[in-house]
Amino acid sequence: MIIQEVINHLETLSPLSYAEDFDNVGTLVGDVTAPLTGVLVTLDTLESVVDEAIAKNCNLIVSFHPIIFKGLKKLTGKTYVERVVIKAIKHSIVIYSMHTALDNTFEGVSAIICNKLELQHKQILIPQHGTIKKLTTYVPKDEAKTLRNALFSSGAGSIGNYSNCSFSVEGNGTFKGNTVSNPTKGTKDTIHTEAETKITVTFPKHLQSKILKTLLETHSYEEVAYEIITIENKNQHIGMGMVGELQNSLSEIDFLNHLKLKMNTGCIRHSSLLHKPIKKIAVLGGSGSFAIGAAKAAGADAFVTADLKYHDFFSAENSIFLADIGHYESEQFTKNYLVEYLTKKITNFAIILSKTNTNPVKYF
CATH class of the missing domain: 3.30.70.120 (Alpha-Beta Plaits)
Structure with missing residues (x-):
């Protein structure tokens, strides 16, 4: 089996053509025609992750975030990005990134959050045009x-x-x-x-x-x-974010406790309590401040996302409850999902979940 065959399965799940224009997805490093030895799935490709791939004899790293996002003009090893690329090339390791291609997939990042929160009746929050x-x-x-x-x-x-x-x-x-x-x-x-x-x-x-x-x-x-x-029809199955409903309404405090438990986070930044029941919830993994308006338009009682800035919280305008659970926390289960998906598709090779915690944010 060659590496490209694994990539074919990934691109069936989330075609690269649905990635955002600003993104850098697909094969970033390496020769996809090489015989496969093993697959390591991670959220981020750091140098420690490449070391883990070497130790576990994996010559394909499937990473959610792209290690190369902006153009590289030098490969001298002075930055963590350059060191990752150099080490991967030296050890003949392919790095493949999915990022917004998976974000825009109906069973992608936001759907994973919905499933964790046990939301029903899932729908795309911001359908992608021109698809x-x-x-x-x-x-x-x-x-x-x-x-x-x-x-x-x-x-x-x-x-x-x-x-x-x-x-x-x-x-x-x-x-x-x-x-x-x-x-x-x-x-x-x-x-x-x-x-x-x-x-x-x-x-x-x-x-x-x-x-x-x-x-x-x-x-x-x-x-x-x-x-x-x-054609101009909205694609109901491709786009950013999702909206769904809890089976039963929760108070804001009960919802925060539910969110902390299901998303495995001990810190949630949120907007002012509105003292209203929460049932309909919009979610968007990663940086989602741009979707606050869409969450309001969808009639969501709460919007779960990450990387909200100070002034973003004013955008709630007492009409929606905003919850920032952290970037890593909102996407952390993505790698588990990809391991499960690939394990079902490929039974004769090890699909390994990376044990490296790549979250750069620490809490005191």
């Missing part, structure tokens, strides 16, 4: 069903909670092949009229290459006419 494409093509009428089913099998025809969606219109197409053409319908150098079906299907943008491959392999024409556009 749904529409394919339109034209096929001989007697081949329409075959092509349509092939496109469905490749992942086309899904939108929201619906699958096998398409729209078809019948009409007549005309074409004339030149002297070097090889038409499957009609004869070259002669105008031909063919009864055709216009087929339109939607698909998630990360499947575009697969959808086009299926179209071209299934369609009988030598030249296949098609168009792809981006």
Whole structure:
């Protein structure tokens, strides 16, 4: 088994095309064609984590946060980032990062928080725009069903909670092949009229290459006419943050105790108590101040996130309860989830949960 095969499983879970534009995800260091010896899963790739990978004979580190975020102009070992990269290269270790690609996945970071807090009826808080494409093509009428089913099998025809969606219109197409053409319908150098079906299907943008491959392999024409556009529908399964509901309402104090217990944190910074019951909760792992407005708009009673600044707490405006549980604390269970996911997919290699605590924040 080569390293790329593990990466394929990770990119099925969270396609890199859904990462934020500012992010640096995917393979950051190393040769993905190398034979796999073992996988170490971590939240951050520090030098101590690379040492752990060496000790445990793992030549793939799956890291949530990217160790290389900004461009590196030198590799002299003067910074912790440079030392990590140098050591990984020296020991032929691949570093792969998921970060906002996993943040934007329906079963990603925010869903993990929701599950820990036992929230029901999960929905994306901020759906990502531009993630749904529409394919339109034209096929001989007697081949329409075959092509349509092939496109469905490749992942086309899904939108929201619906699958096998398409729209078809019948009409007549005309074409004339030149002297070097090889038409499957009609004869070259002669105008031909063919009864055709216009087929339109939607698909998630990360499947575009697969959808086009299926179209071209299934369609009988030598030249296949098609168009792809981006539609404006919100993607219910891709985006930042989530909102869900507790089975039963809690007081703010009881909710804070619930939060401390489930998220394994002894310190929660929060806004003023509103003395209102809490049932509907928005969550966003990592730095989530930008989503306060979205949490309000969703009608959430509370918003659980991290890295709130002094003035962010004023944004509560006595309409929502803000709880900052810490950046590491909000994402700490991500690596456990990835270990469980990969263990189910790969049974003949060890998927190891890193024992290194990479939280740089300490509490007195």
